Amino acid sequence: MKKKIIYIGLIGSLTLTAGCELLDPTEVVNPNLTEEAILATSNPMVAWLAGVERQAAIVLNNYVTISEIASDNYVNTKTFYNQSLDKLEIKFKDSDINAAQFAIADLRESAVYGLTKVLPADENTTADQEAELYFFKGYAELLAGELFVALPAEPLGPALAPEENIRLAIEDFEKALTLTTNADRKAGYNIALARAYYRLGDKDNAKKYADSAIAANPNYLRVVQFDDANGPSNTMEDAIFDRNTFDDLQPLPRLDFLDPKYNGTGDTADPIAILKIEEAHLILAEAALANNQLEVAKGSMKNAVSVVKARQVETFNDAAEGRPQATPPSVSAGDRPDQAGILVAASPAGALRAGLVLNRQAGAVTVPAVSGTSVTPAEIDALSSEDAALQTLYLMRQEVFIAEGRRMVDLGVRFPVSEVEALSNPLITNEQTQAFVPSFIPEGGVIDQFTYDKSAKTVVIDVNLNRVLVENKTSPAVLPFH
Secondary structure, three states, X not given: OOOOOOOOOOOOOOEEOOOOEEXXXXXXXXXXXXXXXXXXXXXXXXXXXXXXXXXXXXXXXXXXXXHHHOOOOEEEOOOOOOOOHXXXXXXXXXXXXXXXXXXXXXXXXXXXXXXXXXHHHOOOOOHHHHHHHHHHHHHHHHHHHHHEOOEEOOOOXXXXXXXXXXXXXXXXXXXXXXXXXXXXXXXXXXXXXXXHHHHOOOHHHHHHHHHHHHHHOOOOEEEEOOOOOOOOOOHHHHHHHHOHHHOOEEEOHXXXXXXXXXXXXXXXXXXXXXXXXXXXXXXXXXXXXXXXXXXXXXXXXXXXXXXXXXXXXXXXXXXXXXXXXXXXXXXXXXXXXXXXXXXXXXXXXXXXXXXXXXXXXXXXXXXEOOOOOOOOHHHHHOOOOHHHHHHHHHHHHHHHOOOOOOHHHHOOOEEOOOHHHHHHXXXXXXHHHOOEOOOXXXXXXXXXXXXXXXXOOEEEEOOOHHHHHHHOOOOOOOOOOO
């Protein structure tokens, strides 16, 4: 799945932001590095597409870590990463928000340049390469629609609502699907379309493309690679593992057994999954529940569990992980649960459950590298109501997509248009510079809080957000099919 160093560099030095052009390839000084000279090289599309893939890695670095902090998956206990997002204090002046927005715009514009400039200049461009450019353009538009209250779809353009950006993504994913002759890529493009239609609340189309993806490749996985030697490295891996005893990001105890998903056990930084077949099964399950088909939904959930259980796991030494807590109360090791045998309840009213916390001080631990879940087929079979199944389904989504920047989106939280964009683009409105947090999602760091009784070896999480989501399933901010 990984461990291979891939050196990828973006040629042409073209970097277009959402609202301005940082570098113009027509205004270079070196006559050997003109746009025309680069496009005239042999097979420029190969190098350009590699650069687009590199930009995708930069995009992940700029949104995954901050999105995880702005959810109940992780709390930031140090000062190295964003200190406001745990409390859901999301400001348009935040440089992290600006970096995420502009990285997404750069990916989109890099794909556009490849389609409009590189493709016409390279007669050897294949349909599959063209499809990949449409895919990355669509992926940037999808992220714009999932993560932000609004974003422009072109430099200095109006900021489009999430639904508008997602519809643009659908158009590009459909073009990619039509162009490619690669069966594996078809599976991925189908998952991307299912995910986009899911976010629009379109059950029929989401189900259609989810079914097609499963039929094309029942084990599909697409990752974005990182490169410790040449860059970029994996920022999320730094936050949850590579900084060692700093222990910056600590998981919700309910999710301890899944952390750290990226642990540097190979030759280079671990990749991050952006599309995987598990999502198709989870979408099918949610569509069935919205159609009052509990037994059908349970079947899809069990199919997802089967895929998860077959995914790669990694065993490594994590003894340096002390599970400290930020001050107050102290920063000594063990202030958070860090021993096997600790029982965890998802809420004050929830049952205590074993097996969710690992004993890291013993040395070697085994953690899922792609997807993991605590949910068993027997637990799914025992579900007797649609709401209970929905709550379990969203726990599965939380577990399967941990450390991939997806949980914040499921919570309905959205970043604002950045201050830099607002200052340079007269079409941005004041309303678009305000983050969105659903009224039922507690702010002030509440979503990360729990009570840990060391002597009793129990942990009780303050708020079960999966239950909160189901209780508010009719809100347009969450659970798209309801």
